[in-house]
Amino acid sequence: MENIRVRIAPSPSGNLHIGTARTALFNYLFAKKNKGKFVLRIEDTDLERSNAEYTQNIYDSLKALGLNWDEGPDVGGEYGPYQQSERFDIYPKYVQKLIDAGFAYECFCTQEELEAEKEDAIKNKKAYIYSEKCRNLTKEQREEFIKQGRKPVVRFAVPKNREIVFHDLVKGELKFDSNLIGDFVIQKSNNTPTYNFAVVIDDMEMKISHIIRGEDHISNTAKQILIYEALGAEVPKFGHLGMILATDRSKLSKRHGATAVSDFVKQGYLSEALVNFVALLGWTPSDGEEIKSLNEIAEDFDITKISSSNSVFEYDKLNWMNGQYIKKMDIKKLTEKIKPYLEQNYDLSELTQAQLEHMVEVTREPLTVLADIVKDVPFFFGKDVDFEDKVKEDVLNTEVSQKVLKKVVEDAQTWDFNNLEDLHEKLGDIRAFFKEQGIKPKETMWAIRAAITGRTHGADISAVMNIIGKDKFIYRVKNAIIS
């Protein structure tokens, strides 16, 4: 088989969109599975809307997701440059080639003329198709226009009565009637290429074998195939993916909240979870096991089996998946990831690294997003605790609780707070002791928990005691006793 080469070609007019990330992922997976190359090309022809910050964001996001490219603006490669703005000088010669061969022509129509044609089409309830007015201009006519100072665009002369057919890797056979495609612009009046032309030239020069992209490009494909053919180039294979929709079934956009990969990361989503989740939008693992690493997915990947419909981006499953990754993640790594969120609210110097890791270990379970931890750990810091509503009245100040606390302060004097297992046992003893007096284990623990955390639920109590230490423990329990 020929060399497999795929690419992701984002335009740096915003941070890397989660949809683009998914497209990048599928390209990456396809390359991995078929031992091909994955190319990154930055499409910054629209200089007005592009900027370097976004380009950096694209690099960072892709890297964070583990989608490393083999060729790209930063790493170079055989077929560079990989930044479209640096390729401006290569398009005109292809344009000229097409003009010379009769596949393209200069068009001098003004905006007003074009507007008029469009309005006319709307009035007659017809599809707007360029009139081809300039298709057969004589040399004299052209010279006259130029003398008037008109700057031409170059249009592609779309052949008549052609059926453009191609086999889409995910959608199957797709057909287009060339009579419905107007002569489209390939070079603007400022001599820069339009998108449809630039992509073809770039993909051709970069020897891209398979173009996997969003289905919003399906109708462009017909035009692009025409260009490939006119150029005598080999037409690559295409695969069009369904779009990612928001819950209201409209295109996922800023008004729905986070859309950029970096937004999700900021919120505390793990890039591993993000990749895994987004892969499941359209792709299904053959063994039914949904939690899978990038490599595992790559091995199992088959572009042909991708769902051809759009999919709704729903947080529930992402949240669940993120939680799964948080639970599985190496504790040291997780602690490092969590630190930035903690630092904003607490003085981390109060705890040693080991204590911090221990704290993360015992509080990670209910987290769906990294930032969630902040609200679960205030009692690990500072001397005093904040009490949740009604905890004092309902839990602490009861006769039973007071009895428990009084015994606990006394007994705790002799406990070894550095010995987690021992603490666990000691608490067991306390529970047993009160159980004999008809007090439920639950109540016993509630009293202690409330006294030292100010809450009725949270991490394992012996772990909390181990981390905050004996002094704080006794201090807090004493404070909770109304004598």
Place this chain on the structure above:
RNA sequence: GCUCCCAUCGUCUAGAGGCCUAGGACACAUCCCUUUCACGGAUGCGACAGGGGUUCAAAUCCCCUUGGGAGUACCA
């Protein structure tokens, strides 16, 4: 308006004519476990958009309707 794409539980999907009284995951509900929250386990709830064909047999093939999405730029 025109062209194209899509259509299975609320969501992501399995399903490539009989294996389907339609399977899994998330969410939801109940129960179990338990020092709480949670995790985990179990059970339950829940769908082939509608109508026509084709066929001995259709979620699967064809047509129509409906619904959703995309494109229709000198934007990418």
